Amino acid sequence: MIKKYYLLSPGPTPVPETVLSVAAEPIIHHRTPEFSRIFMEVTEGLKYVFGTKEDVYILAASGTGAMETAVINTLSPGDKVITINAGKFGERWGNICRAYGLETREVVIPWGEDFSPEQLAAEIKNNPGVKAVFTTLSETSTGAIFDIKGFGQVVAATEAILVVDGISGVGATACYMDDWKVDILVSGSQKSFMIPPGLAYIAFSPKAWKLVETSKLPKFYFDIKKYRKNLEKQTTPWTPAVSLVIQQKKALDIIKSLGMDKLLQHHQTLGQATRAAVKAIGLELLAKRPGNILTAVKTPAGVDGNKLVKTMQNKYMAYISNAQDPHKGEFFRIAHLGYMGGFDIVTALSALEMTLLDLGYNKFQPGAALAAAQKILREGWQ
Numbered sequence: 434m435i436k437k438y439y440l441l442s443p444g445p446t447p448v449p450e451t452v453l454s455v456a457a458e459p460i461i462h463h464r465t466p467e468f469s470r471i472f473m474e475v476t477e478g479l480k481y482v483f484g485t486k487e488d489v490y491i492l493a494a495s496g497t498g499a500m501e502t503a504v505i506n507t508l509s510p511g512d513k514v515i516t517i518n519a520g521k522f523g524e525r526w527g528n529i530c531r532a533y534g535l536e537t538r539e540v541v542i543p544w545g546e547d548f549s550p551e552q553l554a555a556e557i558k559n560n561p562g563v564k565a566v567f568t569t570l571s572e573t574s575t576g577a578i579f580d581i582k583g584f585g586q587v588v589a590a591t592e593a594i595l596v597v598d599g600i601s602g603v604g605a606t607a608c609y610m611d612d613w614k615v616d617i618l619v620s621g622s623q624k625s626f627m628i629p630p631g632l633a634y635i636a637f638s639p640k641a642w643k644l645v646e647t648s649k650l651p652k653f654y655f656d657i658k659k660y661r662k663n664l665e666k667q668t669t670p671w672t673p674a675v676s677l678v679i680q681q682k683k684a685l686d687i688i689k690s691l692g693m694d695k696l697l698q699h700h701q702t703l704g705q706a707t708r709a710a711v712k713a714i715g716l717e718l719l720a721k722r723p724g725n726i727l728t729a730v731k732t733p734a735g736v737d738g739n740k741l742v743k744t745m746q747n748k749y750m751a752y753i754s755n756a757q758d759p760h761k762g763e764f765f766r767i768a769h770l771g772y773m774g775g776f777d778i779v780t781a782l783s784a785l786e787m788t789l790l791d792l793g794y795n796k797f798q799p800g801a802a803l804a805a806a807q808k809i810l811r812e813g814w815q
Contacts, residue, residue: 441781442754443573443601443727445623445630446771452628452683456676463675469667471682476664478685482626482693483618484609485636490660492633493674496600496621499633501529502655503596503617507641508564509649510534515556515593516567520544520574521757522598526567533650538563544575544760545719545729550583563593564644571602571726574757576766578606578724585614594641600624600633604688605700605726605770616641622677624726625700627684627772631677700725702813703769703778706806710782711767713805714789714797719764727768729756736794738762744788751784775810782806 440447461468472491479489492498508514514535516526519542527539538560542548557563566588571578581597588595594616599608603618604625610618615638622632637645637657645657659670688696704725708718711730719729732738739762742755754766767781782802790799 436750439751443768449772452680455683475682482604485611487636489636494633496633499619499635504529505650505652506657507644512564513562514565520572523569547722550587554587565594567596570599570608571724573601576727576729577720582613589614601726606724625771628680631674706809710802710806713801726770727766729764729766731764745784749784
């Protein structure tokens with residue numbers, strides 16, 4: 434049988450054919466009016482997706498580069514910070530902060546559990562003098578989302594800034610930087626922005642810029658003052674990833690033509706369909722507060738979770754994601770992010786049902802997952 438590849442991971446995500454094609458066009462020089470025009474269109478489009486009037490800076494890096502940029506441009510050695518670790522990427526905030534000698538209060542939450550604004554307020558009260566709170570919009574390792582609007586209200590009442598990893602979440606779930614009082618928001622190109630990996634995005638509030646002026650942590654390539662100075666000249670301090678910027682312009686055209694409200698509704702429909710489907714065949718969600726970016730599903734008893742993922746990938750070419758260490762095999766992750774549609778979800782669920790049957794798990798009616806998903810997809814189809 435001819436096998437077709439289906440990318441169903443939370444990053445990289447599928448790229449529209451029209452976006453792929455522009456990367457094949459002849460390269461242009463980055464210090465030209467032609468590139469500056471495209472670059473500024475992308476910058477404005479990113480502001481639209483971020484929900485901000487502030488400038489969004491484009492880094493030639495993965496999302497982790499933007500995370501590091503947030504840390505080193507606002508803080509000084511010995512500053513006190515709080516990091517919320519609810520998974521692999523919340524953990525990364527703590528690792529970056531400790532690498533730069535910051536006094537780090539790391540709040541560790543079991544994977545899949547929630548953390549409330551009231552709990553955050555208590556942490557800030559118990560840790561006076563905190564300069565920054567680092568958290569995550571969508572924890573990609575678990576599928577959980579967090580109450581960033583509530584966090585913003587809590588942190589705005591203090592001297593601290595709120596720094597949010599929106600790498601997988603921005604564009605797929607609501608996060609309005611200005612209205613929600615987010616001081617630094619970061620994201621990456623290979624998620625809902627629908628282009629390949631390689632670009633990271635970051636924006637600073639006026640409150641965050643005040644800390645930039647006093648920051649004493651070492652910085653060079655990621656010195657945001659250099660980016661601000663060069664943006665005034667419609668360019669970047671270093672050689673940009675020209676083709677990726679051009680691809681991002683094309684993808685943003687798609688996003689703007691659809692509109693953010695419809696884009697968020699689209700992700701909500703796919704998320705609801707996936708969650709209903711796995712529940713219909715007796716499987717359990719990991720996240721207490723699941724988002725519309727991906728669905729993390731606990732591996733059923735008696736099934737080898739690692740083998741489940743490998744079978745879906747190797748036999749059915751449905752590339753979902755395993756859990757990350759130290760929970761590999763305990764659950765798996767089906768993405769519904771970016772350039773994915775209803776039939777991508779149908780494909781993932783069909784492959785999941787066949788894989789479960791292959792592995793001897795038959796405690797469900799074949800087709801039940803598809804029926805549950807199709808009901809929601811039909812109702813949400815526009």
